[in-house]
Amino acid sequence: MMCGITGTPGTGKSMIADELARRGHTVVHITETVGPYVTGEDEKRDVQIIDVDRWVAEFKPVDGFVEGHFAHLLPCDRVVVLRCRPDELAARLEQRKYREAKIRENTEAEALDSCLIETIEEHDPSHIFELDTTGRDAAYCADRIEAFVRGEIPADFGHIDWSSYLEAHL
Numbered sequence: 001m002m003c004g005i006t007g008t009p010g011t012g013k014s015m016i017a018d019e020l021a022r023r024g025h026t027v028v029h030i031t032e033t034v035g036p037y038v039t040g041e042d043e044k045r046d047v048q049i050i051d052v053d054r055w056v057a058e059f060k061p062v063d064g065f066v067e068g069h070f071a072h073l074l075p076c077d078r079v080v081v082l083r084c085r086p087d088e089l090a091a092r093l094e095q096r097k098y099r100e101a102k103i104r105e106n107t108e109a110e111a112l113d114s115c116l117i118e119t120i121e122e123h124d125p126s127h128i129f130e131l132d133t134t135g136r137d138a139a140y141c142a143d144r145i146e147a148f149v150r151g152e153i154p155a156d157f158g159h160i161d162w163s164s165y166l167e168a169h170l
């Protein structure tokens, strides 16, 4: 079973994936697989341009977790979409010394449910689990993800609403 862990930067994908790896799961970090697919740099947005279609086509499925902010583009058996309340997300990204424009871009994407919407477009609803990491630690999140993958808790998404953040800040 291949489970993708996706979400806006700062929602905790790496931290939770590291916890799952500590528990013995196979974990692939997408950042470690995209090297051959980088076609350039978007200097304005400070991001690499990646040939995502070719990356998806050539990705070798794993029995475990694939972590990264386009994991949901892979043919995963399950997808976990990590979420974080935009004000806490901004604080996490500030701590990582992100530039103001990048913090804004990411908090807006989170408030607009961008990763969730893309995931719903690609996957069966019974395979999607949305997990709010706000105020939660990695152990709690890993417990929930393991329970979902084992089929002990059902698919669940669509209950998170950060629209008040948009109204307050845009």
Ligand SMILES: Nc1ncnc2c1ncn2[C@@H]1O[C@H](COP(=O)(O)OP(=O)(O)OP(=O)(O)O)[C@@H](O)[C@H]1O
Pocket (backbone or CB within 6 Å): 007, 008, 009, 010, 011, 012, 013, 014, 015, 016, 068, 069, 092, 093, 095, 096, 133, 134, 135, 136, 137, 138
């Ligand atoms: N649940 C959490 N509670 C508090 N802080 C967190 C939590 N999850 C992540 N963080 C902090 O937020 C920052 C980003 O975490 P992490 O690198 O795991 O996010 P990410 O989603 O993998 O980001 P990226 O897509 O940029 O790799 C780190 O400084 C981490 O310590």
